[in-house]
Amino acid sequence: MAETQTARTGVAMVTIGTMLATMMQALDTTIANVALPYMSGTFASSYDQSTWVLTSYIVAAAIMTPPTGWLAERYGRRRLFLVSILGFTATSALCGLSMSLSEAVVARVLQGMAGAALVPLSQAILLDSYPRERHGQAMAIWGMGIMLGPILGPTLGGWLTQHWSWRFVYFINLPIGLLAALVIGAYVRETASGKPRKFDVFGFTTLSIAIACLQFVLDRGQLNDWFSSWQIIIAAAVAALSFYLFVVHIFTTDNPFIRPSLFLNRNFALGLLFIFIVGLVLYGTMALFPPLLQDLLDFPVVTIGILLAPRGVGTMIAMLVVGRLTQRLPPRALMMFGFLVNAWSMWGMSGFSLQVSAWDVFTWGVLQGFGLGFIFVPLTSTAFATLATERRTEAAGIYNLVRNIGSSIGISIVTTLVARNTQINHAAIAAEVSPLDASMRVTPLARLLGIHSAKWLDLLNAEVTRQASMIGYIDDFKLMMIMTLLAVPLVLLMASPPAGKGHDGDTAVTE
Secondary structure, eight states, rough: OHHHHHHHHHHHHHHHHHHHHHHHHHHHHHHHHHHHHHHHHHTTHHHHHHHHHHHHHHHHHHHTTHHHHHHHHHHOOOHHHHHHHHHHHHHHHHOOOOOOOHHHHHHHHHHHHHHHTHHHHHHHHHHHOOOOOGGGHHHHHHHHHHHHHHHHHHHHHHHHHHHHHHTTTHHHHHHHHHHHHHHHHHHHHOOOOOOOOOOOHHHHHHHHHHHHHHHHHHTTTTTTGGGGHHHHHHHHHHOOOOHHHHHHHHHHHSSOOGGGGGGGGGHHHHHHHHHHHHHHHHHHHHHHHHIIIIIOOOOOHHHHHHHTTTHHHHHHHHHHHHHHTTTTSSSHHHHHHHHHHHHHHHHHHTOOOOTTHHHHHHHHHHHHHHHHHHHHHHHHHHHTTOGGGHHHHHHHHHHHHHHHHHHHHHHHHHHHHHHHHHHHHHHHHHHHTTTHHHHHHHHHHHHHHOOTTTHHHHHHHHHHHHHHHHHHHHHHHHHHHHHHHHHHHGGGGGGOOSSSSSSOOOTOOOO
């Protein structure tokens, strides 16, 4: 009995330690967004220049995520986890202490590199800490950090920036990181180190170049009018060529950087597709709401944070429920339900107008978070259910890389479509509007200013732009609804996880 109690305590402590590390890294993907204007003021830089603080972190983290499996094999999973936590904590302090934009960008690059392994390692450790029949609960706990971090990041970042300073957006990681390191060091068992594979320099280099160039295209495409810019054309060509060389290389070399046999596992391959869609829809929606609420609907910044935060509450409630349901219902049924609920929330958002109430934003946001919770937990547990234990760390790195790429592409797609559709809708509406129209001439402003006055025409054009922008946002919500519905039948292609225990449930916990 005492031994069982000790094992349970060890699993609980490992769960707490991994969750602290996961939340810390997940928060930093969005927490700095709110502080960016204040950083621009401190560094006397333009907002466009300051966005490199965000881009540099994303690129560095994306590049260093795939090597997680090899590094864990070479140096041990526990050792790598501790180094990543302490490195992320130290570089967070450097970010907060930065005195210039160049220092901040360098610190963010180092922070992204140090923290890249945190999420895949925490996922693999939790899977090894729980028996197979409780993997749903383990992934529900892990998913709370992954999903809640980006959702709560802007709210927490705004509060810290408003009441303290933008530097505390980074300083908040210090106590969290130190506590996580202490717990992980005390309770996580080191993995057995065998003969390490030779590091595939060519594969790592080509994949890194492809990721960096792709991120550059996605970040700067809309600003530079996409393929009207030679910068975008060259970066896209280099990304395509590098990715082609990477794919050919891993299928033709003896010791590839990423072993292609992983993609032959049906559940894992489909899991990559679905987590790509989740990243696209979740982050795409999150990118739409702040400008929609602030610029178009004139909601105060504080109110926006309050309205967006409950989305995470919906996710948390769903994960608490679905963690238990995974033992009773087929994961595919839970995933299909989640996709349908998410599509329903997008349908509701497509009915927004310029008179939308805060309650509507709150309600549909919570519903979307609830649906995503039902997708994330069974998806993750099913995707890894048929993989060998020793392949989980490598697979987790790829899984999280695909999720991050999906989020980057989703943000780029929705922001581009809003801008393009606003222009198209503006032209269509303007063609039907004339200051000579009788309905226009009887409005109070028209009578007061005169239908031929410059002021009246400016106000009329501003209203047409507002209506055109609203239609652009609605079109984005409809697009994401369609993408979500198209994923529903594909869920049936996933195989049910094997029954029984895959391990004793404490292979990652110290005795």
